[in-house]
Amino acid sequence: MSNRPGVSAVPIIELKNVVKSYRLGEVVITAVKKANLQLHLGEFTALIGASGSGKSTLLNIIGCIDQADSGIVTIGGSDVKQLSDNEKSDLRNQKIGFIFQNFNLIPVLDVYENVELPLLVNGTVESARERNDRVLEAINDVELSSVIHHRPDQLSGGQRQRVAIARALAGRPSLVLADEPTANLDSETSSKIIDLMIALNEKKKVTFLFSTHDERLMSRVKRIIHIKDGLLDSDSGPAHESGT
Amino acid sequence: MPNSFWGLARKNLRRNLKRNLTTGSAIAFGFAGIILLGAYSNRVDNYIRVYTIYAAHTGHVALFAKNGLDKFGFEPKKHSFSKQRQLEIEGLLKNDSRVEMFEPRFSGVGLISNGCKSIPFSAVGIDPQIEEKLMIHPEVKRWTPQIESIKKGVKLVDAVKISSVAVVSITQKVASALGKEKVKTEFDTGAAVKVVDCESSVALPQSDASVQFLGNSWQGGMAALDADVVSIFSTGFDETDFSAIRMPLSVLQSFYDTERVAGYSVWLKEASQLKSFIQTFSAALNGPSLAPEPIDLIPWYDESLSPYYAGTIQFLNAMVGFVSSVLALVVLFSVLNSTTLTVLERTSEIGMYRSIGFRKRQIQTLFIQESIWLSGFSLGIGLISGFVFVEMINRMKIVYHPPGASGGLQLVLVANVSAIFVWAVVLLLLTIWSTRFSVVNKLKWQISDLLGGSGR
Structure with missing residues (x-):
């Protein structure tokens, strides 16, 4: 149970004994070893570890873009193993937002259009007006209204990452996963991006889980999960505090 | 604003502009060539048909x-x-x-x-x-x-x-x-x-x-x-x-x-x-x-x-069929090459689409709509070019001497509208098929592999 103010008692993500291995030629590499984890609504969590420690693999499994070899992954009460490919797509679209290290924006689309992308396939957004409202709200949240019709090549690195954050938020997800969101940014911009994510976490009550190997960011985050060689070896978060 | 896949697909065509122009040119000139060949075949067929039925x-x-x-x-x-x-x-x-x-x-x-x-x-x-x-x-x-x-x-x-x-x-x-x-x-x-x-x-x-x-x-x-x-x-x-x-x-x-x-x-x-x-x-x-x-x-x-008619048309159909097939194959391989490269280059983008909730079929549709834009526009250019070439050749009043014919004949081309329509549909379908072929293979990948972030 979480005892942190603003954090829900019910986990939105639960991993039980999750294992993931890859075969590289003759060698089998276990990227995630018997991971157990709970994330609650409204948490702001950093997944910290060295390169190759299994951070990205764990994020991919939680985000339903990779499948665990064994163990149980539950998102919003649903066992993802039981979901069809289309159901997983809908889950990613409506419950999860993704922020990538290299932004992954469409270069020929402007800020508005990039943010609008996930809403084009969102079955819960019924009208063009609602879609427009959501896009403008997300852009406003990341303070990019002044460059709304700029294309990515007309934006700075920090602005591009803000566009990616707005795109992740446009679908109003309960969980945002960010894979090294500050890796391609300078330290000042990185700091601003983390500030923005913290502000959105507090304002929107969106759960954030991001991976990083930047030790400087640790002091800004309330819950830190360390991963080493595929093992979750320390967790400073609310779940830890509560003894779970 | 890409408020639909069609709009998004059209905007995506701006990427790899040189490649798209090259592919579009292959489609356009291939189609124009087929129009010219069809116009020649149509003219000769009708000439011999009418000659056989009426003049003879x-x-x-x-x-x-x-x-x-x-x-x-x-x-x-x-x-x-x-x-x-x-x-x-x-x-x-x-x-x-x-x-x-x-x-x-x-x-x-x-x-x-x-x-x-x-x-x-x-x-x-x-x-x-x-x-x-x-x-x-x-x-x-x-x-x-x-x-x-x-x-x-x-x-x-x-x-x-x-x-x-x-x-x-x-x-x-x-x-x-x-x-x-x-x-x-x-x-x-x-x-x-x-x-x-x-x-x-x-x-x-x-x-x-x-x-x-x-x-x-x-x-x-x-x-x-x-x-x-x-x-x-x-x-x-x-x-x-x-x-x-x-x-x-x-x-x-x-x-x-x-x-x-x-x-x-x-x-x-x-x-x-x-x-x-x-x-x-x-x-x-x-x-x-x-x-x-x-x-x-x-x-x-x-x-x-009518042995002359039958022999000539058999030969003409074989020749036109062969050359048209070669042109269609050139177009097919150009499009296949282009779409394969495009899909390869946009692998992580496909991963991004999947990760933000696009279904496989929706991504397939997006790429096919890009192809339809490209081939539709190129076929339009090819159609106009074909008719311009036909008109130019007719105005040049070229006289040629077919084997066995007494005296010369003016080379007159008459475009065959129904054949043009059929070939346009064939080329469009070939383009769609080659795009689908490239995309479907890519969509079999795990999303993490598409994004390149799995470490594999």
Whole structure:
């Protein structure tokens, strides 16, 4: 149970004994070893570890873009193993937002259009007006209204990452996963991006889980999960505090 | 604003602009090439078709006594129609609303002479009234306007009114061989026929338009005929121009001393009624009220009736089919190469689409819509280019000499709209298929592999 103010008692993500291995030629590499984890609504969590420690693999499994070899992954009460490919797509679209290290924006689309992308396939957004409202709200949240019709090549690195954050938020997800969101940014911009994510976490009550190997960011985050060689070896978060 | 996949797909085309322009050019020029080839094929097909049906007096359907097409030349009496049978057939033809006109078929061979020199002839008896109708037929005006059957002199229909003796139309090559290059109207009307002195150094055969015919009468004796050359014509083919002559049917029948005819050429109002006409007319001719004489009804395109048409079209179709297939394959491989590279380059983008919730089919649709934009635009450019090239070639008035044809023909291209539509659809489908092929293979990947973030 979480005892942190603003954090829900019910986990939105639960991993039980999750294992993931890859075969590289003759060698089998276990990227995630018997991971157990709970994330609650409204948490702001950093997944910290060295390169190759299994951070990205764990994020991919939680985000339903990779499948665990064994163990149980539950998102919003649903066992993802039981979901069809289309159901997983809908889950990613409506419950999860993704922020990538290299932004992954469409270069020929402007800020508005990039943010609008996930809403084009969102079955819960019924009208063009609602879609427009959501896009403008997300852009406003990341303070990019002044460059709304700029294309990515007309934006700075920090602005591009803000566009990616707005795109992740446009679908109003309960969980945002960010894979090294500050890796391609300078330290000042990185700091601003983390500030923005913290502000959105507090304002929107969106759960954030991001991976990083930047030790400087640790002091800004309330819950830190360390991963080493595929093992979750320390967790400073609310779940830890509560003894779970 | 890409408020739909179509808008997003259109905007995505701006990426890899050079590659898209190259691929688009391959589609456009491939399509333009197919339009040109189709226009040439269409023109030649219609030219030969109309020539065969109208200028060569074949008709849409040729009606013969059983095996008459093959055996009339050897056993004309056995394989021809009696007067009684002619009346029955003509009665049925006149009462058939599908029939535009018909003409008895009659031909024969023998020798034609200028008094000193004789050469073989192959004569076709024609109805001058029908000849007149055929030459002004809308199909002839549209597809073979440059065919002037009469190169010099007057038409047989007019000649029979002004000549007191038999009239004949001979080809340029027969005229040259006999020294009869002047026609009746080029001589004084009162000039007497001169007796030819074959030993004289003076070219006496050229002093009048008179020729003599010699052949075997159907009754078993010799047949001879004096006639005036009233016109010079061309069959359009070197091979037949050496011996072809035309004369009124009645004159030719008289020459061979018979009332019988070899068969009938029948022209229909609608060519599309050909098959039904053959079926029903055959049944009517063999009906219980008529004499039980078996007949053959042969469509105009049958190889035995129109070997030149059939051979030429078979060759043309094979050539056009081969070249069109090569062009379509070039387009296919260009598009396949382009889409494969595009999909390869956009692997992480596909991963991004999947991770933000696009279903596989939606991504497939997005890429296919990009292809439809590209190929649609390129086909539009190709269509315009094709028509511009066709117009340019027609305006250049290029004259060429097809093998076997007497004289030159102007290269005229006529675009075939229905074939263009079919090829546009084929190219569009090929483009869609090649795009789908590339994307579907990529969509089999794990999303983490698409994003390149799995560490594998």
